[in-house]
Amino acid sequence: xxxxxxxxxxxxxxxxxxxxxxxxxxxxxxxxxxxxxxxxxxxxxxxxxxxxxxxxxxxxxxxxxxxxxxxxxxxxxxxxxxxxxxxxxxxxxxxxxxxxxxxxxxxxxxxxxxxxxxxxxxxxxxxxxxxxxxxxxxxxxxxxxxxxxxxxxxxxxxxxxxxxxxxxxxxxxxxxxxxxxxxxxxxxxxxxxxxxxxxxxxxxxxxxxxxxxxxxxxxxxxxxxxxxxxxxxxxxxxxxxxxxxxxxxxxxxxxxxxxxxxxxxxxxxxxxxxxxxxxxxxxxxxxxxxxxxxxxxxxxxxxx
Numbered sequence: 001x002x003x004x005x006x007x008x009x010x011x012x013x014x015x016x017x018x019x020x021x022x023x024x025x026x027x028x029x030x031x032x033x034x035x036x037x038x039x040x041x042x043x044x045x046x047x048x049x050x051x052x053x054x055x056x057x058x059x060x061x062x063x064x065x066x067x068x069x070x071x072x073x074x075x076x077x078x079x080x081x082x083x084x085x086x087x088x089x090x091x092x093x094x095x096x097x098x099x100x101x102x103x104x105x106x107x108x109x110x111x112x113x114x115x116x117x118x119x120x121x122x123x124x125x126x127x128x129x130x131x132x133x134x135x136x137x138x139x140x141x142x143x144x145x146x147x148x149x150x151x152x153x154x155x156x157x158x159x160x161x162x163x164x165x166x167x168x169x170x171x172x173x174x175x176x177x178x179x180x181x182x183x184x185x186x187x188x189x190x191x192x193x194x195x196x197x198x199x200x201x202x203x204x205x206x207x208x209x210x211x212x213x214x215x216x217x218x219x220x221x222x223x224x225x226x227x228x229x230x231x232x233x234x235x236x237x238x239x240x241x242x243x244x245x246x247x248x249x250x251x252x253x254x255x256x257x258x259x260x261x262x263x264x265x266x267x268x269x270x271x272x273x274x275x276x277x278x279x280x281x282x283x284x285x286x287x288x289x290x291x292x293x294x295x296x297x298x299x300x301x302x303x304x
Contacts (some may be wrong), residue, residue: 008292011244014250017234024227025105031220037093039209042162042197047225049191056183066183072193076176077188084169085193088162098155105258107159112248114167122171130291134284138252141280145273174244181235256281
């Protein structure tokens with residue numbers, strides 16, 4: 001495999017994640033208003049964990065990879081489950097019930113800022129100058145042209161705290177993905193995270209709601225389960241192949257997806273500033289793509 005080929009694969013998976021993320025947040029806003037956030041996140045995460053378990057069984061990787069886990073790696077995987085698959089999901093969907101979907105999406109997309117800082121400190125990642133230009137464009141697109149103003153209300157703070165948890169989880173996941181498959185890390189994130197959320201439903205007396213969900217409620221939940229599975233599946237694939245700072249930078253493209261869906265299907269009027277913001281995102285992603293293509297061409301010339 002050529003030197004930059006894994007990064008290109010990671011970038012492709014990150015773009016797929018961004019598409020799924022934009023759709024997922026748009027869809028989740030409608031569902032979270034009808035089902036309690038803790039119940040919704042518990043059922044979805046446990047269901048996604050089960051899908052990862054089935055996937056690993058079908059690939060005959062489950063037993064082999066479990067045998068390979070050492071104490072230090074087990075600790076990291078457990079932490080991924082706690083701060084990636086449990087706490088932030090509850091915080092995010094509780095906050096989503098209190099703020100517009102666009103606001104939640106913009107706060108969540110600040111993930112690239114926190115991850116870039118953490119990756120530089122703990123992973124010694126360094127971004128090329130063209131990626132820094134994309135970083136600046138995305139920052140401006142996110143916060144200069146956006147109509148969003150931070151109100152410091154409960155919903156916004158809960159989503160911001162969830163984003164910080166996910167930033168830490170990304171650094172841990174990147175470390176453990178060097179040893180284990182993305183499916184195994186996904187199993188711990190969603191399976192363990194869902195199990196901890198189920199314990200929370202017992203503590204808060206909401207377990208009976210899970211077992212009394214109606215057929216119509218399951219119809220609302222299942223599309224979210226599928227979206228979340230593909231989000232985690234594509235996300236960890238991206239992290240396995242590409243630098244975590246580049247992957248989170250690419251994820252911000254979901255804001256463009258969210259704006260399109262809100263304008264096309266939710267009847268939300270897209271402002272001129274949001275159009276400018278989307279243009280900045282598109283230019284930034286194009287710069288990243290051009291850099292990866294240029295690297296490929298340079299390497300091809302060296303190999304001739």
